[in-house]
Amino acid sequence: TGILLAMYYVPTPDHAYASVKYIQEEATLGSFVRGVHHWGASFMMVLIALHMLRVFTFGSYKKPREMVWLLGVGLIAIVFGFAFTGYLLPWDQKAYWATVVGTNVMGTVPVIGGLLLNIVRGGVELGNQTLSRFYAIHTYVLPWSLALLAG
Numbered sequence: 001t002g003i004l005l006a007m008y009y010v011p012t013p014d015h016a017y018a019s020v021k022y023i024q025e026e027a028t029l030g031s032f033v034r035g036v037h038h039w040g041a042s043f044m045m046v047l048i049a050l051h052m053l054r055v056f057t058f059g060s061y062k063k064p065r066e067m068v069w070l071l072g073v074g075l076i077a078i079v080f081g082f083a084f085t086g087y088l089l090p091w092d093q094k095a096y097w098a099t100v101v102g103t104n105v106m107g108t109v110p111v112i113g114g115l116l117l118n119i120v121r122g123g124v125e126l127g128n129q130t131l132s133r134f135y136a137i138h139t140y141v142l143p144w145s146l147a148l149l150a151g
Contacts, residue, residue, distance in 0.1 A: 001037035011135035016091035085138035
């Protein structure tokens with residue numbers, strides 16, 4: 001679904017919202033594809049959290065499976081990364097302010113918070129750099145990371 005959405009999405013502040021609106025209202029099956037993408041991502045978050053809870057509850061992370069547990073932690077971090085970066089992409093008010101709050105949390109990390117915030121946002125405020133970075137991370141960095149870790 002992500003590849004289909006990427007065919008119409010324009011990752012710039014001037015066009016992101018309009019492109020999502022076009023996908024939602026005018027593109028053939030756009031609303032359906034976007035819905036499947038959204039609900040599939042939400043379902044994946046729930047499933048991976050339940051799976052990690054089961055693994056932890058039954059002690060499946062203990063010897064000799066420590067590496068499997070660490071791999072799972074890496075995978076859940078990637079899935080959360082997909083959710084966090086994907087949330088900004090519609091570039092509406094809800095996405096903008098949720099990302100402001102989420103990135104502000106990063107800014108509270110002792111010593112490196114300011115630097116981390118500046119790197120993630122691409123500047124002091126959310127803007128073109130932030131949207132470009134989140135789109136690149138969402139469509140290139142995280143899929144490749146997932147493929148390398150799961151493959």
